[in-house]
Amino acid sequence: MAKVRGAIVVDTVTCKGCSLCVESCPTDVIRLAAEVNAKGYNYAYMENPEACIGCANCAMVCPDSCITVYKVKVAEAV
Amino acid sequence: MALEVKDIIKPENLVYAKTKLLTERMLHYCPGCTHGVVNKLIAEVIDELNIQEDTIGVTPVGCSVLLYNYIEIDWHEAAHGRAPAVGTGIKRLRPEKYVFTYQGDGDLAAIGTAETIHACNRGENMLMVFINNGIYGMTGGQMAPTTLEGMKASTCPFGRDVEHDGNPLNMTSIVATLPGTCYVTRQAAHTAPAVRKLKKALRKAFENQKDKKGTSFIEVVATCSSGWKMNPVQSNKWMEANMFPIYPLGDIKDV
Numbered sequence: 001m002a003k004v005r006g007a008i009v010v011d012t013v014t015c016k017g018c019s020l021c022v023e024s025c026p027t028d029v030i031r032l033a034a035e036v037n038a039k040g041y042n043y044a045y046m047e048n049p050e051a052c053i054g055c056a057n058c059a060m061v062c063p064d065s066c067i068t069v070y071k072v073k074v075a076e077a078v
Numbered sequence: 079m080a081l082e083v084k085d086i087i088k089p090e091n092l093v094y095a096k097t098k099l100l101t102e103r104m105l106h107y108c109p110g111c112t113h114g115v116v117n118k119l120i121a122e123v124i125d126e127l128n129i130q131e132d133t134i135g136v137t138p139v140g141c142s143v144l145l146y147n148y149i150e151i152d153w154h155e156a157a158h159g160r161a162p163a164v165g166t167g168i169k170r171l172r173p174e175k176y177v178f179t180y181q182g183d184g185d186l187a188a189i190g191t192a193e194t195i196h197a198c199n200r201g202e203n204m205l206m207v208f209i210n211n212g213i214y215g216m217t218g219g220q221m222a223p224t225t226l227e228g229m230k231a232s233t234c235p236f237g238r239d240v241e242h243d244g245n246p247l248n249m250t251s252i253v254a255t256l257p258g259t260c261y262v263t264r265q266a267a268h269t270a271p272a273v274r275k276l277k278k279a280l281r282k283a284f285e286n287q288k289d290k291k292g293t294s295f296i297e298v299v300a301t302c303s304s305g306w307k308m309n310p311v312q313s314n315k316w317m318e319a320n321m322f323p324i325y326p327l328g329d330i331k332d333v
Contacts (some may be wrong), residue, residue, distance in 0.1 A: 007086040008095075018110030018310040035306075041109065049083045056094040056272035063114025064105055065326050069094035070086050 003074050006054020010044045011066035017041035021058035021067060027051040030058055080116035092178065099125045099150050106144055110298035110310020113142050113209060115267040116276070120178070120207070121149045121249040123280045134168050136161040140183040141216045142209065145180055161189025162197035162206060169204050176287050178205035184214040187249045191223075194249065201258025201292040205283040208249065210325065211300040223247035226324055231305070236317040250297040254330040260292035262331040266299045268314040268321075279329075288305060299325045 008030070015037065020025075021044050022030045031047035046052060054071025099121040103206075107113045124133050137143055139158040146153035156164040161179035169177040184205045186194050186208050194206070213231055214220040221231040221238060224246050228237040254262040261283055265276040276298060283294035299321050301313035308316060 005086055007083045009087060014104050015174050016109035016117050017235075020110055020268075020310055020314070025315070046083070046156045054086075054093055055270075057095040060273045061115065061268070062272045063107065063109075063111050063118070065096040065100055065114070065118050067094075068092070068096070070088065070091040072081070072086050074081055074093045 004051040004071060005050075005074050006069060006071045007035050007049060008046060008052065008058060008070070009065075009068045011068075012037050012043040012045075014064050014066040015041060015043035016064055017043055018063065019044070020061045020063070024057040024061045026055060026057065051055055079290055081115070097122045097125045099130060101136045101148055101150060103147050103331075105148060107141060108304045110301070110303050110313065111141070112211065112267050113145075113296065116207065116209060116271060116298055116300075117142075117145060117148055118182075118187070119273065119277045119280055120180070123277060123284060124149070124176075127281070127284055129284070132174070133178070134172070134201060136168070136177070136179040138179070138181040138190075139186050140182040140214075142180055143188070143216075156183060157272055158303065159185050159188070160193055162190065162193040162202070165204050165206075166197055166211075167198070169302075173203070176205075176284055178207060178284075180207045182215070183208070183210045183212065183222045183320050184217075187223045191247075191249075195253065197254070198253040198293045199256045199258050201260075201291060203287055203290050205280075205287060205294045205296065207280075208295065209300045210249075210297050211302040211305070212246070212321065213302045213305040215302040215305045219302070219307075224249075226320060242269045248325065250295065250325070250330060253293075253295050258292050259331060260333045261286050261294040261296075263295075263329045264297040264299060264325055264327050266317070266327055267332040268301070268317060272327075297325070299327065303324060317318050
């Protein structure tokens with residue numbers, strides 16, 4: 001059975017750290033960083049990249065359109 | 079062998095990216111503002127329908143006044159509340175164009191009530207997007223006609239008192255009773271499923287214009303984290319618990 005792996009890229013310059021993506025993630029991948037960007041916001045990043053399924057929920061709810069989503073099907077190791 | 083993140087991030091695996099219709103300019107909205115999501119969805123729908131060259135938007139007065147900086151289409155700025163009147167003029171002169179207005183509750187439901195109701199009653203063949211967060215966000219969180227009973231705002235610090243301030247105005251239910259409207263719906267943009275539904279509604283509204291059906295009216299029940307004095311996540315929860323019972327989601331009219 002094919003397994004799905006995903007990954008997101010957050011534009012840390014435009015991210016405002018609203019954490020709506022953190023709430024929307026079904027697999028608990030995203031967290032807000034302890035560091036801040038130039039505007040002083042704690043930007044989002046992938047805390048558990050292995051769990052990402054590339055569902056794009058985070059990107060859908062992001063008001064600032066700063067998330068890009070990638071998804072790939074991988075064969076399950078036997 | 080475990081797949082590295084850098085192996086996934088490749089152009090051929092791309093499933094979602096910011097639409098090219100959105101400009102590079104950083105949105106001026108507060109963190110977590112629903113305006114950003116709706117702006118993005120409008121841009122995506124226009125992109126998907128391939129009507130960038132044929133769409134004219136009318137921006138309001140309010141937080142979304144600078145919307146013309148964010149989507150690469152033709153825009154017209156209207157005086158406070160007069161977006162439906164300006165939209166009517168544009169649509170009548172250029173009936174082949176797709177016209178939409180984008181207004182908040184202070185604009186559409188307060189100073190612009192007359193324009194809104196008459197444009198809907200005439201059945202102007204355009205889309206009206208109504209962002210309802212129950213407060214005047216831009217000017218400092220004053221009470222709006224849509225403010226809920228008991229809800230605190232800077233001009234009703236002890237909560238809205240219906241004896242003194244009247245009842246919340248439900249514009250969407252009002253315009254649904256008018257014969258000119260063809261599609262009236264109330265949506266939200268707080269979760270991914272809600273965002274997908276809202277996008278579908280926006281798409282349908284633009285298609286209604288092509289079919290010359292009449293006025294499409296989409297209310298988006300939204301948050302105002304700064305005005306409500308909550309963080310974006312709390313705002314969404316508060317909206318679900320308090321706004322949705324008064325402004326229930328779903329299609330009200332679909333002819």
